[in-house]
Amino acid sequence: MRYYLTTPIYYVNSTPHIGHAYTTIIGDILVRHQRQRGAETFFLTGVDEHADKVARVAAERGLTPREFTDQIVGHWQELPRRVNASIDFFIRTSDEGHGKFVQEFLQRIYDNGDVYEGVYAGLYCYGCEEFKSESDLVDGKCPLHDVEPEWLEEQNYFFRLSRYQDALLRLYDDRPDFVRPQFRANEARSFIEAGLRDFSISRATQKWGIPLPWDESQVAYVWADALVNYLSALTYARPGEDLRPKFWPVVRHLLAKDILRFHAVYWPALLLSAGYEVPRHEFIHGYLLVEDRKISKSLGNVVDPLDLIDVYGVDAVRFWAARAVSFGQDGTVSLDGLRERYERELGNDLGNLLSRTTAMIARYRGGELRKAPGQPPWSADDLARDVAERLDAFDVTGALEAIWTLVRSLNRYVEATAPWQLAKDEAKADELDTVLYDLADGLTAAAVALSAYIPETAPTILRALGQSEDLSWERVRAGTAEAATGIAAAPPLFPRIEPEAAVA
RNA sequence: CGCGCGGUAGAGGAGCGGCUGUCCUCGCGGGCCUCAUGAGCCCGAGAUCGCGGGUUCGAAUCCCGCCCGCGCAACCA
Secondary structure, three states: OEEEEEEEEEEOOOOOOHHHHHHHHHHHHHHHHHHHOOOEEEEEEEEEOOOHHHHHHHHHOOOOHHHHHHHHHHHHHHHHHHOOOOOOEEEEOOOHHHHHHHHHHHHHHHHOOOEEEEEEEEEEEOOOOEEEOHHHOEOOEEOOOOEOOEEEEEEEEEEOHHHHHHHHHHHHHHOOOOEEOHHHHHHHHHHHHOOOOOEEOEEOOOOOOOEEOOEEEEEEOHHHHHOOHHHHHHHHOOOOOOOHHHHOOOEEEEEEHHHHHHHHHHHHHHHHHHOOOOOOEEEEEOOEEEOOOOOOOOOOOOOOHHHHHHHHOHHHHHHHHHHHOOEOEOEEEOHHHHHHHHHHHHHHHHHHHHHHHHHHHHHHHOOOEOOOOOOOOOOHHHHHHHHHHHHHOOOHHHHHHHHHHHHHHHHHHHHHHOHHHHOOOHHHHHHHHHHHHHHHHHHHHHHHHHOOOOOOHHHHHHHHOOOOOOOOHHHOOOOOOOOEOOOOOOOOOOOOOOHHHHOO
């Protein structure tokens, strides 16, 4: 089994914000989970560097574009590290390997007769030396230069998107799960149905970019360059190895709704034209809308996710991202919400469960866990199947909720069996052993199941229970815990955070 | 105009044809426990599941209409 997952490549000249972290975190949860199930995985993220603005800013600073992006790409390389995303490769569209591949890719489209010369017309700002869209303008003027852009026409190359209308409709009809959630597929499909126009894939006025192989006076336009990263990375991520046979087309693209059209319409058409299979799935998620009542003093409404990690820890932020908003929908989140989740769910439900479990094993059995399975009122086996099914379908939130149901069951089990009562009665020693075992066992299974979400904390739980740190998915089952000794009352997994520190 | 999404207890969300409106987080009222991170558990108050029709033995869940909020409408990562 193979699983290749991508995030979009982020625009290098902007700043990482919570939304970028969100996509990267969710992607990592999916990949880590598949890895637990024994899949051979590949996880790709990176940056898009070929924008005219990059070249312009670089020139202002007396740098080459690549020198400039070398300076700012660090923020983006930092992002996966800080959210503990287990990426396999970080692509930059200025990579030599990418450029070479894009040229090959476009040449195939060209050879296939899908490219023709046409006239591209638009509003052009001479100050910026680029075309502007309506949304770029303020009061009809370029906000940077405060002048009205001029209508300009240039000769460049177009891709015959219109030729792929029927093929795309067939794709959507044959593969209802190509784009998920379903309502996004509907959106894309109705867009296609309304009729597709060819689009320009090159720019004559721009110099920073990948030259077209058949006309080096023009460079590839952003969408003809950036999307191809998903494929190009496979050709050079591991020197001397072509990963395409392994990971194409078992690719899953993760992206936010703003770039649905390019991924769900343009990209499959480009692939078909170039003779590649289309991706296995594209999952479109919504926006994380951060409620900015009492935060965002100087940063507008941009909350730096890295700051949140400093306060609450990476696992808490990952957990929150997966839990706070139903994955796929838009959702409003707040820093209060993060703190609540941290204290109530991670601290009280899970952290405290480990504390009380280990404390009782230490106190009543001198730290010895005996293998004495009972018939607890939950089924780790059902959980394993349910969670796997949900994560195969990108239901990151639902899968977590399912695991949390187990965590809550364990707390209820403690109350129902009252081990502190059993401990008072020598005749009930076996019963106590069973309860303690069931608790440790359930917690072991929960920790393994949760490890994709909270990769730092899960092994800590296993260690505290004297269990192996093996995260294989087969361990999410009843009776997974082994006998152990030397179990001591565990320190808090998610200690309370002082209010001062919590003010982000 | 068109297309899409949403409108569920005080707040925010799951649920999307069937056991009495079930569940989750927070808030509110009451109680239990003492293993534990001022943690845990139970009970309760609180909803005509936007409005009006229809389909069905049965609808929050499907269909039609309407109202309200949001998004998209093509070169905008």
